Amino acid sequence: MAVYRIYTYPERILKHKAKEIKNINGGLQEFIDNMYETLHFASGVGLAATQVGKENALFVADVPVGEDKRKIIAVINPVIVESEGESSIEEGCLSVPNFRVKVKRAARIVIKGYDRNGKDLVLEATDLLATVIQHEMDHLNGITLMDHASLLKRDAYIKSLKKESK
Ligand SMILES: [Zn+2]
Known part of the structure:
Protein backbone atom coordinates (compact mmCIF):
# COMPACT_ATOMS: atom_id res chain seq x y z
CA MET A 1 0.00 0.00 0.00
CA ALA A 2 1.04 3.57 -0.43
CA VAL A 3 0.21 7.02 0.82
CA TYR A 4 -0.40 9.49 -1.97
CA ARG A 5 0.50 13.15 -1.96
CA ILE A 6 -2.61 15.27 -1.43
CA TYR A 7 -2.74 18.23 -3.78
CA THR A 8 -3.58 21.54 -2.17
CA TYR A 9 -5.19 24.79 -3.26
CA PRO A 10 -4.39 26.50 -5.66
CA GLU A 11 -2.97 23.51 -7.59
CA ARG A 12 -4.76 23.24 -10.94
CA ILE A 13 -5.71 19.57 -10.74
CA LEU A 14 -8.26 20.48 -8.05
CA LYS A 15 -10.20 22.38 -10.73
CA HIS A 16 -10.37 19.38 -13.05
CA LYS A 17 -13.56 17.42 -13.46
CA ALA A 18 -13.27 13.70 -12.83
CA LYS A 19 -14.11 11.29 -15.62
CA GLU A 20 -16.44 8.34 -15.40
CA ILE A 21 -14.65 5.10 -14.53
CA LYS A 22 -15.26 2.45 -17.16
CA ASN A 23 -13.06 -0.35 -15.86
CA ILE A 24 -13.32 -1.68 -12.34
CA ASN A 25 -10.23 -3.89 -12.23
CA GLY A 26 -7.31 -4.87 -10.01
CA GLY A 27 -5.54 -1.61 -10.64
CA LEU A 28 -8.54 0.30 -9.38
CA GLN A 29 -8.81 -1.94 -6.28
CA GLU A 30 -5.22 -1.11 -5.44
CA PHE A 31 -5.91 2.58 -6.02
CA ILE A 32 -8.87 2.42 -3.60
CA ASP A 33 -6.73 0.70 -0.94
CA ASN A 34 -4.17 3.47 -1.29
CA MET A 35 -6.91 6.11 -1.10
CA TYR A 36 -8.00 4.64 2.27
CA GLU A 37 -4.39 4.53 3.41
CA THR A 38 -3.94 8.16 2.43
CA LEU A 39 -7.22 9.21 4.10
CA HIS A 40 -6.28 7.56 7.38
CA PHE A 41 -2.71 8.81 7.27
CA ALA A 42 -4.04 12.36 6.88
CA SER A 43 -6.73 11.81 9.56
CA GLY A 44 -9.45 12.93 7.17
CA VAL A 45 -13.07 11.85 6.82
CA GLY A 46 -13.25 11.91 3.03
CA LEU A 47 -10.97 11.92 0.00
CA ALA A 48 -11.75 12.31 -3.69
CA ALA A 49 -9.50 10.92 -6.43
CA THR A 50 -8.89 14.39 -7.85
CA GLN A 51 -7.26 15.37 -4.54
CA VAL A 52 -4.48 12.87 -5.19
CA GLY A 53 -4.12 13.96 -8.80
CA LYS A 54 -6.29 11.35 -10.53
CA GLU A 55 -9.23 12.34 -12.70
CA ASN A 56 -11.30 9.36 -11.61
CA ALA A 57 -14.92 9.70 -10.49
CA LEU A 58 -14.33 8.04 -7.17
CA PHE A 59 -14.21 8.97 -3.52
CA VAL A 60 -13.67 7.23 -0.21
CA ALA A 61 -15.05 8.24 3.16
CA ASP A 62 -14.71 7.10 6.74
CA VAL A 63 -17.23 8.99 8.83
CA PRO A 64 -18.36 8.55 12.43
CA VAL A 65 -22.12 7.88 12.51
CA GLY A 66 -23.26 7.70 16.09
CA GLU A 67 -21.35 6.28 19.02
CA ASP A 68 -18.60 3.80 18.12
CA LYS A 69 -19.93 3.44 14.60
CA ARG A 70 -18.28 4.41 11.37
CA LYS A 71 -19.43 4.34 7.80
CA ILE A 72 -16.54 3.34 5.55
CA ILE A 73 -17.33 3.62 1.87
CA ALA A 74 -15.74 3.77 -1.55
CA VAL A 75 -18.10 5.00 -4.27
CA ILE A 76 -17.38 4.83 -7.99
CA ASN A 77 -19.19 7.15 -10.43
CA PRO A 78 -21.44 8.66 -7.74
CA VAL A 79 -24.62 10.50 -8.73
CA ILE A 80 -27.06 12.22 -6.38
CA VAL A 81 -30.57 10.95 -7.14
CA GLU A 82 -32.46 12.51 -4.25
CA SER A 83 -31.77 15.48 -2.03
CA GLU A 84 -33.83 17.35 0.51
CA GLY A 113 -22.96 4.45 -8.02
CA TYR A 114 -20.83 1.34 -7.83
CA ASP A 115 -18.97 -0.18 -4.94
CA ARG A 116 -15.34 -1.26 -5.17
CA ASN A 117 -16.36 -4.60 -6.65
CA GLY A 118 -18.43 -3.00 -9.39
CA LYS A 119 -21.73 -3.86 -7.75
CA ASP A 120 -24.61 -1.37 -7.90
CA LEU A 121 -24.69 0.77 -4.82
CA VAL A 122 -27.52 2.89 -3.45
CA LEU A 123 -26.82 4.81 -0.29
CA GLU A 124 -28.95 7.09 1.84
CA ALA A 125 -27.04 9.60 3.92
CA THR A 126 -27.92 12.25 6.51
CA ASP A 127 -26.02 14.50 8.89
CA LEU A 128 -22.23 14.48 8.68
CA LEU A 129 -22.12 11.64 6.16
CA ALA A 130 -24.38 13.56 3.76
CA THR A 131 -22.15 16.62 4.10
CA VAL A 132 -18.95 14.64 3.52
CA ILE A 133 -20.38 12.94 0.42
CA GLN A 134 -21.50 16.27 -1.07
CA HIS A 135 -18.09 17.76 -0.27
CA GLU A 136 -16.30 14.88 -2.03
CA MET A 137 -18.64 15.05 -5.00
CA ASP A 138 -17.83 18.75 -5.26
CA HIS A 139 -14.17 17.74 -5.66
CA LEU A 140 -15.12 15.42 -8.52
CA ASN A 141 -16.66 18.46 -10.22
CA GLY A 142 -13.58 20.58 -9.68
CA ILE A 143 -15.09 22.54 -6.81
CA THR A 144 -13.25 23.16 -3.54
CA LEU A 145 -14.21 24.83 -0.28
CA MET A 146 -12.61 27.97 -1.65
CA ASP A 147 -15.44 28.22 -4.19
CA HIS A 148 -17.89 28.32 -1.29
CA ALA A 149 -16.03 31.03 0.58
CA SER A 150 -16.69 34.75 0.40
CA LEU A 151 -14.30 36.83 -1.68
CA LEU A 152 -13.01 38.38 1.52
CA LYS A 153 -12.24 35.02 3.11
CA ARG A 154 -10.62 33.77 -0.06
CA ASP A 155 -8.38 36.83 -0.38
CA ALA A 156 -7.29 36.53 3.24
CA TYR A 157 -6.41 32.86 2.71
CA ILE A 158 -4.43 33.58 -0.47
CA LYS A 159 -2.53 36.30 1.39
CA SER A 160 -1.71 33.87 4.20
CA LEU A 161 -0.39 31.37 1.64
CA LYS A 162 1.88 34.01 0.12
CA LYS A 163 3.25 34.89 3.53
CA GLU A 164 4.00 31.25 4.22
CA SER A 165 5.93 30.79 0.99
CA LYS A 166 8.12 33.83 1.58
ZN1 LIG B 1 -12.03 18.42 0.44
Whole structure:
Protein backbone atom coordinates (compact mmCIF):
# COMPACT_ATOMS: atom_id res chain seq x y z
CA MET A 1 0.00 0.00 0.00
CA ALA A 2 1.04 3.57 -0.43
CA VAL A 3 0.21 7.02 0.82
CA TYR A 4 -0.40 9.49 -1.97
CA ARG A 5 0.50 13.15 -1.96
CA ILE A 6 -2.61 15.27 -1.43
CA TYR A 7 -2.74 18.23 -3.78
CA THR A 8 -3.58 21.54 -2.17
CA TYR A 9 -5.19 24.79 -3.26
CA PRO A 10 -4.39 26.50 -5.66
CA GLU A 11 -2.97 23.51 -7.59
CA ARG A 12 -4.76 23.24 -10.94
CA ILE A 13 -5.71 19.57 -10.74
CA LEU A 14 -8.26 20.48 -8.05
CA LYS A 15 -10.20 22.38 -10.73
CA HIS A 16 -10.37 19.38 -13.05
CA LYS A 17 -13.56 17.42 -13.46
CA ALA A 18 -13.27 13.70 -12.83
CA LYS A 19 -14.11 11.29 -15.62
CA GLU A 20 -16.44 8.34 -15.40
CA ILE A 21 -14.65 5.10 -14.53
CA LYS A 22 -15.26 2.45 -17.16
CA ASN A 23 -13.06 -0.35 -15.86
CA ILE A 24 -13.32 -1.68 -12.34
CA ASN A 25 -10.23 -3.89 -12.23
CA GLY A 26 -7.31 -4.87 -10.01
CA GLY A 27 -5.54 -1.61 -10.64
CA LEU A 28 -8.54 0.30 -9.38
CA GLN A 29 -8.81 -1.94 -6.28
CA GLU A 30 -5.22 -1.11 -5.44
CA PHE A 31 -5.91 2.58 -6.02
CA ILE A 32 -8.87 2.42 -3.60
CA ASP A 33 -6.73 0.70 -0.94
CA ASN A 34 -4.17 3.47 -1.29
CA MET A 35 -6.91 6.11 -1.10
CA TYR A 36 -8.00 4.64 2.27
CA GLU A 37 -4.39 4.53 3.41
CA THR A 38 -3.94 8.16 2.43
CA LEU A 39 -7.22 9.21 4.10
CA HIS A 40 -6.28 7.56 7.38
CA PHE A 41 -2.71 8.81 7.27
CA ALA A 42 -4.04 12.36 6.88
CA SER A 43 -6.73 11.81 9.56
CA GLY A 44 -9.45 12.93 7.17
CA VAL A 45 -13.07 11.85 6.82
CA GLY A 46 -13.25 11.91 3.03
CA LEU A 47 -10.97 11.92 0.00
CA ALA A 48 -11.75 12.31 -3.69
CA ALA A 49 -9.50 10.92 -6.43
CA THR A 50 -8.89 14.39 -7.85
CA GLN A 51 -7.26 15.37 -4.54
CA VAL A 52 -4.48 12.87 -5.19
CA GLY A 53 -4.12 13.96 -8.80
CA LYS A 54 -6.29 11.35 -10.53
CA GLU A 55 -9.23 12.34 -12.70
CA ASN A 56 -11.30 9.36 -11.61
CA ALA A 57 -14.92 9.70 -10.49
CA LEU A 58 -14.33 8.04 -7.17
CA PHE A 59 -14.21 8.97 -3.52
CA VAL A 60 -13.67 7.23 -0.21
CA ALA A 61 -15.05 8.24 3.16
CA ASP A 62 -14.71 7.10 6.74
CA VAL A 63 -17.23 8.99 8.83
CA PRO A 64 -18.36 8.55 12.43
CA VAL A 65 -22.12 7.88 12.51
CA GLY A 66 -23.26 7.70 16.09
CA GLU A 67 -21.35 6.28 19.02
CA ASP A 68 -18.60 3.80 18.12
CA LYS A 69 -19.93 3.44 14.60
CA ARG A 70 -18.28 4.41 11.37
CA LYS A 71 -19.43 4.34 7.80
CA ILE A 72 -16.54 3.34 5.55
CA ILE A 73 -17.33 3.62 1.87
CA ALA A 74 -15.74 3.77 -1.55
CA VAL A 75 -18.10 5.00 -4.27
CA ILE A 76 -17.38 4.83 -7.99
CA ASN A 77 -19.19 7.15 -10.43
CA PRO A 78 -21.44 8.66 -7.74
CA VAL A 79 -24.62 10.50 -8.73
CA ILE A 80 -27.06 12.22 -6.38
CA VAL A 81 -30.57 10.95 -7.14
CA GLU A 82 -32.46 12.51 -4.25
CA SER A 83 -31.77 15.48 -2.03
CA GLU A 84 -33.83 17.35 0.51
CA GLY A 85 -33.61 19.73 3.41
CA GLU A 86 -30.82 22.06 4.28
CA SER A 87 -27.84 21.74 6.54
CA SER A 88 -24.92 24.02 7.19
CA ILE A 89 -21.81 22.64 8.86
CA GLU A 90 -18.40 24.26 9.17
CA GLU A 91 -16.18 22.22 6.85
CA GLY A 92 -12.48 21.73 6.47
CA CYS A 93 -10.57 20.08 3.65
CA LEU A 94 -7.29 18.19 3.33
CA SER A 95 -6.67 20.19 0.13
CA VAL A 96 -7.24 23.54 1.81
CA PRO A 97 -5.25 23.32 5.07
CA ASN A 98 -6.04 25.68 7.94
CA PHE A 99 -9.27 26.86 6.40
CA ARG A 100 -12.84 26.38 7.53
CA VAL A 101 -16.08 27.63 6.08
CA LYS A 102 -19.77 26.94 6.56
CA VAL A 103 -21.38 25.44 3.46
CA LYS A 104 -25.08 25.09 2.78
CA ARG A 105 -25.86 21.57 1.63
CA ALA A 106 -28.78 19.16 1.45
CA ALA A 107 -29.52 17.55 4.82
CA ARG A 108 -30.45 14.20 3.30
CA ILE A 109 -29.31 12.67 0.05
CA VAL A 110 -29.52 9.40 -1.80
CA ILE A 111 -26.66 8.54 -4.11
CA LYS A 112 -26.19 5.85 -6.69
CA GLY A 113 -22.96 4.45 -8.02
CA TYR A 114 -20.83 1.34 -7.83
CA ASP A 115 -18.97 -0.18 -4.94
CA ARG A 116 -15.34 -1.26 -5.17
CA ASN A 117 -16.36 -4.60 -6.65
CA GLY A 118 -18.43 -3.00 -9.39
CA LYS A 119 -21.73 -3.86 -7.75
CA ASP A 120 -24.61 -1.37 -7.90
CA LEU A 121 -24.69 0.77 -4.82
CA VAL A 122 -27.52 2.89 -3.45
CA LEU A 123 -26.82 4.81 -0.29
CA GLU A 124 -28.95 7.09 1.84
CA ALA A 125 -27.04 9.60 3.92
CA THR A 126 -27.92 12.25 6.51
CA ASP A 127 -26.02 14.50 8.89
CA LEU A 128 -22.23 14.48 8.68
CA LEU A 129 -22.12 11.64 6.16
CA ALA A 130 -24.38 13.56 3.76
CA THR A 131 -22.15 16.62 4.10
CA VAL A 132 -18.95 14.64 3.52
CA ILE A 133 -20.38 12.94 0.42
CA GLN A 134 -21.50 16.27 -1.07
CA HIS A 135 -18.09 17.76 -0.27
CA GLU A 136 -16.30 14.88 -2.03
CA MET A 137 -18.64 15.05 -5.00
CA ASP A 138 -17.83 18.75 -5.26
CA HIS A 139 -14.17 17.74 -5.66
CA LEU A 140 -15.12 15.42 -8.52
CA ASN A 141 -16.66 18.46 -10.22
CA GLY A 142 -13.58 20.58 -9.68
CA ILE A 143 -15.09 22.54 -6.81
CA THR A 144 -13.25 23.16 -3.54
CA LEU A 145 -14.21 24.83 -0.28
CA MET A 146 -12.61 27.97 -1.65
CA ASP A 147 -15.44 28.22 -4.19
CA HIS A 148 -17.89 28.32 -1.29
CA ALA A 149 -16.03 31.03 0.58
CA SER A 150 -16.69 34.75 0.40
CA LEU A 151 -14.30 36.83 -1.68
CA LEU A 152 -13.01 38.38 1.52
CA LYS A 153 -12.24 35.02 3.11
CA ARG A 154 -10.62 33.77 -0.06
CA ASP A 155 -8.38 36.83 -0.38
CA ALA A 156 -7.29 36.53 3.24
CA TYR A 157 -6.41 32.86 2.71
CA ILE A 158 -4.43 33.58 -0.47
CA LYS A 159 -2.53 36.30 1.39
CA SER A 160 -1.71 33.87 4.20
CA LEU A 161 -0.39 31.37 1.64
CA LYS A 162 1.88 34.01 0.12
CA LYS A 163 3.25 34.89 3.53
CA GLU A 164 4.00 31.25 4.22
CA SER A 165 5.93 30.79 0.99
CA LYS A 166 8.12 33.83 1.58
ZN1 LIG B 1 -12.03 18.42 0.44
